[in-house]
Structures are given as C-alpha cells and as structure tokens.
Amino acid sequence: MNKHAALGLITALFLFGCGKEKKAVTPEGQRPAPAAPAGPKLGGFPYSEVGAGNKLEHKGTSVAGNGRVIFHQPVAVVEATYDLAFSLRNDKSSLVVVVRANRDLQKGVSVSFTRDKEVVQVKLDNVAVDKKVAEVLAKQLKASEPLAVQLKVKKHGDHLDVDLLDRDGKDIGELGHSKTAGADNFYGLVLSDAVVTKAKTK
C-alpha cells in the first residue's frame, strides 16, 4: 500500500467513524417527534400568541388583526431567509418581524413595515433604511396592495446583516446591520391592523 492510499484510508475511517458516532448520540429523525401542539398554524408552522391584549383572527391560511405571535420552531442557522406575504389594511398599519428573539419575543432584532399612504416605510431596529433603498422600495412596493418580500438575515459576530429581497429572491437592498445579534433562535410577528398569509423560513 503506498503512502497516499494509506493516509487516505486512515482519513476516511476517521471521517466515517466520527459521523457514525455523532449519529449514534442523536440519531437524525429517530428522536420522538414533539407532540403536535394544539393551536394555530400558518402554512403548517405552529405558533402561539404572546402576551395579553391580542385581538387576532387565526384562519389556518392567515393571521389577522392586532397582536403578537411567536413561531414554535427555532431557526438555528447562521443564515436564514424569512419568506413573507402580508397586507397592511389601513394607513399607519404595520407588521414587525422579530428574528432571533427569546421565547417571549423579546431581545430580538426587528424589521418593521409601516404603511404611509401608498408607501411602505421599512425600519431595522427602529432606524429608517438608507434613502436609496427607500426609493427602490417606494417603486417596488405599493402599500395598499398585498405585499410579498423576503428577509435574508445573516449572523455576523455581535450583529445581524439584513437584506431585503423581492418575492422571487432578487435583491432589493441592504437594510444594514442590527444593533445586536439577538438573544435566541425564535422569530415572531407583531401585527397592527395587518393580515399575514405567509411567514416561513427557508
């Protein structure tokens, strides 16, 4: 056996050995699936209301009204895309997407979409986006119509880099850097006179 073959064999044994050991500890798909929680789902994703005073309608295909919801599944990845479809019913209606929050939907990073007549104002951590991005948004999004956008969120050290994409995943613009990287892996929504028909991660 020559040197390359021997070293390759040792490495392959190491690679497969490590993989098998990890699988044995927590076998993928073999852990008992958590009991399906009774409660609302949006696009198959279970969620629940957070806090008191919510006035929300849950229809399975949409959630509408005023209030706060948190999705049950964590988003434990370095980079995640949040695929959203929603309507802002009235002038000053808003939808806030909170990512990397804790179980109480606190200490996360927020991206807000607020209707200002026909314009959608977007803020990251309550700070308005760059003027150039705002101009592009004004051209692409009509606030009175159903909206569909994606948020691409990348954890980078102590903050998140957030990009806004259109419904097909094409870049609209950078929303910028958040102030923190959030506290945990959960995401949710804060609705103010809004209707959300899609809020899934991919």
Place this chain on the structure above:
Amino acid sequence: MLHRGILFVFAFSIILSATAPAVDASGLKISAAADIVGDAGLEKAAGATDRLNIREVEVMLYSPADHLFDGVISLAAHQEGSQAIFEVHEATLGSTRLIPRSRFRLGQFFLGVGRLNQIHRHDWPFISAPRVHKEFFDSEGILDTGVEYSYLLPIPLYLDLTVGITNGWTFGHSHNLAGQKKPAVPTHYVRAVTFFKLPWDGGMQVGLNYVGRKAADGTFTTLFGVDATGKWRENQVLTFLLQTEIWHGKKLANRPNEDAIGFYVYPQCSLGASVYLGVRGDFYQILNLKDVPGNPVSNSDYALVPTLTYKPSEFSTLRLAYNFGENHQAGALVAKKNFVELQAVFILGAHPSHDF
C-alpha cells in the same frame, strides 16, 4: 466606500514600497495580500451571494523593532455587503529574546487558539469557514487587544503552553463598539500544543484549547477544542495534509443555556507539484435545542466541500470549491447549501511564515 478603503490600503502600500524596499537593511518586510472570492448558486435558495467580491485586501508590515522586540502591523479592508470596512487587524509588540524559552506579544491580534483562528483567511487551505468556526469564531476569526505569553516547557517532549488575556468588550466581529460594556470576566484562553513525527516523513501538531469570557449581562461563554494538523512533504511539496478541529461551546446565561458541538476534517492530497485536491467534511449540532413549548428539537448541520487548489507558489493561489450541505431540524430540511466558490489570492512582497 469599498474602493476608498482598498485604495487607501494600496496607496499606503505603494508609499511604503516607494520609501522602503520589501526587505530593507533594518529587516522591515512588507506584504500586501488580496483575496478575491465569488460564488454562484446551483439552484434557488442555494445559500450563495452570486457575486464576485474582493473579500479582503491586507497590508502587513513586520520587522524587529530593536535588538529585543519585534513589531507587526496588519491593516485590512474587507467588504460587508456593499460597504467596505477598514480596520487594524493586528498591531503587536512582541519578543522571543527577552525571556528564555518564551515569547510574548502585546497589542491587537487574532487569539492564539485553534488552527484557523491563528491563520489569515487568505492562507487557509479552503475558501470559507466551516459552520463550527463561523459559530464560535465568526467567518474569519476572533481578534482582540491584550497580552499573550507562550512558554516552551524544558522537558524531553515538545510541549508549548500559551496563555492570553484580552479586553473582552467584544467577542468576534463587531460594529457596535460604542454600545459595548465592560465584561464581568475578560476573554482569557489557554492552549497547549505538542508535535510528533509520523511514518513516511510526516509530522503532526496537536493543540488543546480553552477560551472563556463572561459578558456584562452575565453570559459566560466557554469553548473547549482540539485541533490537529498533519503534513507529509516530499521535496518541499505538501503531498498530504490532514487538518481538523473539534469544538464544544457553551453559553451559560439567564436565558436557556446554549450547548453545541462541531468539527471539520480536511484531508488534501497533491496531484502534482502545484495542484491539490481536498474534501472538507463539516458537522455541527446544538445539543440542547428546544422549541417554544420546550420540546427537544433534533438537529444536525453537515456539509461536504470538495476543493481543488492550484498554487504554483506561496504568492498566488487559484481555488475552486463545491459546497453541498444541509441543515435538518426535527427531521425536516430547514436550510441547504448548493453552490460553487471561486477564489483568487495573490501576495505581493514578503510572506510571513506560519507555525508548521
């Protein structure tokens, strides 16, 4: 903004080159490196940026400051989205001559732990960081300002101990320096490294690492890791490389604790004097991931990254890699990678040598 940063670095390099040769009589060495990286997704939501970017331009100066001390200055401009960030990567005063069997450095530097964290990204054997490194050390590495001391133990076995303490106001890449608070316990670390020979004229370096820090909010981060690098050479050609790191990280905090483990393994063999082929295997798992109601969520993140490298000299490198990876949670696919990466690196002037 990017162009301004890069122009500044290049202009700085040119001015220095004009006033001093790459290696002058005082021993001053100047090195400028550019790292150009692009990627292209092979399907929708493939995890790629679909762009070619100048990831980083770095100018490094290093020299003996006098008969006792050495100085290193490294300035880098790197791109984040459409913005260029210009920063000091390293600025250290150190010595290997002041205290017997010892070396130390004072200033800003990449912490002396692990393997990838100590090597500039353009000198890595692959293009992008594995998930375990991104999670614990960010996409490049953790740098901070402090002091580091290393001591070669006077025993028959090669054993080198390094201890370091740094400010710890930030941990990893940061743009929020103004908002940071003094940590309860600054960043501190220990590394023990040994070396032994292997059959067929090979050698392996193995390091044991610990990093700790307690943030102002009480979150105590601890990292334990093992890194190993094996090399086999024939007439200066690296015929086989085996590089691996495994890290276990914990964050103990008021909120639910985080507990994760991950590793990568990168075997690479030569296909001639200048061409190398390697495959990196990555794995990462959060050991205590739970959903909102508190049910455990099984999860795993793995990737395979075949990498072809053309490196005719230590001053230029062309690299092509294919990234395939999947992240599963509760048995469902939640994220995937399916893209190719291209990298071009060139270094002008001197090139500092790395440990082993």
